[in-house]
Amino acid sequence: MSESSYEPRNERYGKKNRKNNRAKKSFAQELVSTFLYIIVITGIFVGIRTFLFAPVSVEGDSMNPTLEHEDRLLLNKVSSVDRFDIVVFPAPEDPSKQYIKRVIGLPGDEIDYRDQELYINNELVDESYIDLSQESDEVAAYYNGDFSLASLQGVDSVPEGMLFVMGDNRVNSKDSRSFGFIESDSVIGETSLRIWPIDRIGTVD
Numbered sequence: 707m708s709e710s711s712y713e714p715r716n717e718r719y720g721k722k723n724r725k726n727n728r729a730k731k732s733f734a735q736e737l738v739s740t741f742l743y744i745i746v747i748t749g750i751f752v753g754i755r756t757f758l759f760a761p762v763s764v765e766g767d768s769m770n771p772t773l774e775h776e777d778r779l780l781l782n783k784v785s786s787v788d789r790f791d792i793v794v795f796p797a798p799e800d801p802s803k804q805y806i807k808r809v810i811g812l813p814g815d816e817i818d819y820r821d822q823e824l825y826i827n828n829e830l831v832d833e834s835y836i837d838l839s840q841e842s843d844e845v846a847a848y849y850n851g852d853f854s855l856a857s858l859q860g861v862d863s864v865p866e867g868m869l870f871v872m873g874d875n876r877v878n879s880k881d882s883r884s885f886g887f888i889e890s891d892s893v894i895g896e897t898s899l900r901i902w903p904i905d906r907i908g909t910v911d
Contacts, residue, residue, distance in 0.1 A: 759783065762794055762806070762897065768873035768880065769806060771837050772910055778902030779806075779910070783895040789815075789826075791896040792910065793871065798885045804894070807881050808835070811855075811870030813890075816863045818854045822846060835874050835911060849877035859886055867891070 764777040769792070773779070781794055789812050797803040811817045811826065818825040824833055838846050855861050855870070864870050868887035873879025882888065900910050 760895070761901065762804070762895075764806060767878055768875050769808070770875040770878075772808075772835050772874045773806070773900075774906075777900055777906070779897040780899045780901050781895040781897050785896050787869070787890065787893055787896055788812075792898065793869075793896045794894045795871075795888055795892045796894070798888065805871075805880075806897075807871035807873050807879070809869050810872050810882070811864040813864050813866045813868060815870070816855065817870055818852075819850075820852050822850060836876060838877065841877055845877055853883060858883060869893070 760781045760783065762779050762781045764773045764775060764779065767775055772792070787793060787809060789809055791809045792806060793809055794804050794806050797805045810824070816827050818828075822838070824831040838850065855863065864887060867890050869890055870882045870887055872881040872883065898909050898911070900906055900908060
């Protein structure tokens with residue numbers, strides 16, 4: 707009997723089934739890989755936002771002219787805080803809200819404000835980030851009057867583990883002059899980069 711190219715029916719269908727199984731298996735593997743990829747990317751994004759960087763929006767005018775209402779900033783959550791940094795922290799009177807202010811005093815600093823000028827450790831500080839040119843002398847004197855830590859808090863210097871913060875818009879800012887020191891550990895992060903609006907993208911001082 708001569709050889710024949712005839713292929714038994716069960717072998718033909720067996721090959722088709724094996725191909726279908728491989729296709730199904732390949733699709734399932736691809737689906738699982740895609741799902742795992744999404745989980746990993748999401749985890750990285752959440753980790754970065756939670757522990758490293760996060761966008762923050764400015765509400766109000768207390769940091770004018772440096773920052774304006776609805777400016778968007780990139781918050782750095784791992785940077786150490788230094789004097790004159792702009793920081794975000796929970797509002798002392800309502801932790802569900804956040805304040806953004808400038809660090810004026812570090813632990814051990816003596817702070818005095820005299821005749822619209824800031825003195826830290828008895829040295830005059832040039833606050834180029836402040837602009838009160840639109841305010842009358844009477845308004846500036848009333849809302850941005852002289853003070854010392856002794857007159858505000860009954861201490862000579864900023865206590866250990868605390869910060870003294872103020873808004874750049876000194877005549878319209880609720881800050882350490884009213885609610886006192888904030889804890890260093892309460893600072894969520896510091897920011898020096900504006901990411902919105904487009905025409906004002908860049909670093910902030």
